[in-house]
Amino acid sequence: xxxxxxxxxxxxxxxxxxxxxxxxxxxxxxxxxxxxxxxxxxxxxxxxxxxxxxxxxxxxxxxxxxxxxxxxxxxxxxxxxxxxxxxxxxxxxxxxxxxxxxxxxxxxxxxxxxxxxxxxxxxxxxxxxxxxxxxxxxxxxxxxxxxxxxxxxxxxxxxxxxxxxxxxxxxxxxxxxxxxxxxxxxxxxxxxxxxxxxxxxxxxxxxxxxxxxxxxxxxxxxxxxxxxxxxxxxxxxxxxxxxxxxxxxxxxxxxxxxxxxxxxxxxxxxxxxxxxxxxxxxxxxxxxxxxxxxxxxxxxxxxxxxxxxxxxxxxxxxxxxxxxxxxxxxxxxxxxxxxxxxxxxxxxxxxxxxxxxxxxxxxxxxxxxxxxxxxxxxxxxxxxxxxxxxxxxxxxxxxxxxxxxxxxxxxxxxxxxxxxxxxxxxxxxxxxxxxxxxxxxxxxxxxxxxxxxxxxxxxxxxxxxxx
Amino acid sequence: xxxxxxxxxxxxxxxxxxxxxxxxxxxxxxxxxxxxxxxxxxxxxxxxxxxxxxxxxxxxxxxxxxxxxxxxxxxx
Numbered sequence: 001x002x003x004x005x006x007x008x009x010x011x012x013x014x015x016x017x018x019x020x021x022x023x024x025x026x027x028x029x030x031x032x033x034x035x036x037x038x039x040x041x042x043x044x045x046x047x048x049x050x051x052x053x054x055x056x057x058x059x060x061x062x063x064x065x066x067x068x069x070x071x072x073x074x075x076x077x078x079x080x081x082x083x084x085x086x087x088x089x090x091x092x093x094x095x096x097x098x099x100x101x102x103x104x105x106x107x108x109x110x111x112x113x114x115x116x117x118x119x120x121x122x123x124x125x126x127x128x129x130x131x132x133x134x135x136x137x138x139x140x141x142x143x144x145x146x147x148x149x150x151x152x153x154x155x156x157x158x159x160x161x162x163x164x165x166x167x168x169x170x171x172x173x174x175x176x177x178x179x180x181x182x183x184x185x186x187x188x189x190x191x192x193x194x195x196x197x198x199x200x201x202x203x204x205x206x207x208x209x210x211x212x213x214x215x216x217x218x219x220x221x222x223x224x225x226x227x228x229x230x231x232x233x234x235x236x237x238x239x240x241x242x243x244x245x246x247x248x249x250x251x252x253x254x255x256x257x258x259x260x261x262x263x264x265x266x267x268x269x270x271x272x273x274x275x276x277x278x279x280x281x282x283x284x285x286x287x288x289x290x291x292x293x294x295x296x297x298x299x300x301x302x303x304x305x306x307x308x309x310x311x312x313x314x315x316x317x318x319x320x321x322x323x324x325x326x327x328x329x330x331x332x333x334x335x336x337x338x339x340x341x342x343x344x345x346x347x348x349x350x351x352x353x354x355x356x357x358x359x360x361x362x363x364x365x366x367x368x369x370x371x372x373x374x375x376x377x378x379x380x381x382x383x384x385x386x387x388x389x390x391x392x393x394x395x396x397x398x399x400x401x402x403x404x405x406x407x408x409x410x411x412x413x414x415x416x417x418x419x420x421x422x423x424x425x426x427x428x429x430x431x432x433x434x435x436x437x438x439x440x441x442x443x444x445x446x447x448x449x450x451x452x453x454x455x456x457x458x459x460x461x462x463x464x465x466x467x
Numbered sequence: 468x469x470x471x472x473x474x475x476x477x478x479x480x481x482x483x484x485x486x487x488x489x490x491x492x493x494x495x496x497x498x499x500x501x502x503x504x505x506x507x508x509x510x511x512x513x514x515x516x517x518x519x520x521x522x523x524x525x526x527x528x529x530x531x532x533x534x535x536x537x538x539x540x541x542x543x
């Protein structure tokens with residue numbers, strides 16, 4: 001009996017539908033979508049970007065004999081997409097990642113326009129990542145260009161890409177929480193209200209923020225056929241090209257201004273002696289070498305030192321940290337190396353991404369996106385229990401629900417790092433105690449290796465889940 | 468050139484600054500009109516062509532009185 005599952009989040013495009021079959025990612029195309037696909041698959045830019053890895057490898061599915069005929073009968077054609085190793089969403093990306101996805105969006109739009117096609121929408125959810133490479137996945141977004149029509153995706157580009165980037169670059173406010181709170185992105189009128197007089201002089205603000213907000217308000221209840229009016233007046237795709245080209249230049253110049261001194265402190269704040277740090281690296285490396293790992297999650301990865309060690313013997317590593325500055329730096333370092341096996345993400349383990357969207361199925365909560373074989377939880381648990389005030393037993397149980405094996409570090413209350421957290425606080429954390437920690441760990445796991453670092457306040461554990 | 472564009476647009480926009488937001492009905496049309504202004508010189512030319520009567524009406528020039536300011540149909 002063949003098994004297929006319809007992707008519940010794939011309903012917005014009425015002309016196609018994503019479904020999964022035996023691990024493969026398939027897409028049913030309606031008649032219109034099939035016509036667009038036929039045009040797309042013969043376009044030069046499409047093969048070029050696919051070959052370079054910026055568009056998800058896609059082809060017409062050949063052998064449909066195993067697929068339920070209920071599916072194949074419903075659609076005019078079926079495409080097969082390469083699967084992405086780990087799904088992520090724009091509210092988990094750092095500034096650099098959103099910027100690079102925005103640039104790819106504009107580049108693909110311009111390339112399509114050259115061959116009489118257009119990217120009809122500009123959702124940031126049309127992009128995924130393979131390592132540090134952005135990949136466009138929403139193939140049916142490519143449609144035949146209708147001459148005289150404006151670019152329908154422009155407003156969405158502003159809401160999902162431009163305004164979040166402006167928020168960080170111009171106001172030094174992280175965009176991730178806003179995007180998580182509103183999956184359609186930032187509304188032009190709301191963003192316009194944030195702009196000060198000084199901001200109006202910044203590149204792109206007057207045109208793309210202020211005017212858009214004003215015109216959105218002005219035309220919000222219009223009965224007029226604006227689209228038809230524009231076409232009759234001679235709207236031309238050269239105008240889309242002009243806009244997209246200037247947007248490219250604008251986005252390229254956007255940078256997250258951050259003090260470099262902030263960053264240089266990172267290397268120092270790990271506060272380990274050199275010997276201790278080397279010993280920790282060796283411990284992690286020994287555990288990583290025990291077997292080949294498929295998927296590894298590094299929770300609280302900070303600068304990614306241990307994600308890199310895990311990647312030495314793993315297919316894919318997802319490096320997560322709540323500190324988006326750390327992720328930004330990790331992203332740029334990995335990007336410079338052309339790394340394709342580590343995905344950096346902004347993620348607060350104490351408040352990880354939840355189910356979002358219609359029926360809570362459009363965007364998936366973190367635990368639903370993968371089954372890691374190995375979890376790294378180094379220098380994290382004191383933040384979870386003491387800063388985030390989450391019971392230690394609960395946290396260890398949560399870890400055990402995620403993955404099979406675990407490398408975890410326990411730092412005692414005698415340690416300087418923990419003392420800093422407890423300063424000016426009443427110590428209500430009775431559960432934060434090594435004996436109790438080992439007890440909780442032993443409930444779900446078998447502790448295989450245990451090591452005490454020289455400082456005497458830091459302990460490393462490698463554990464495997466009990467079968 | 469940029470200053471001229473700025474002035475024209477500010478005049479037009481300030482006419483309607485008091486509009487309430489009805490974005491929930493149709494948030495897309497405003498962005499379509501904006502694309503004319505973002506579309507280089509060709510786009511600006513079309514924008515002026517479409518909204519010339521509105522703009523000249525501000526100064527009491529042109530063929531007749533402007534219609535009520537609530538009207539927002541693009542001129543043909």
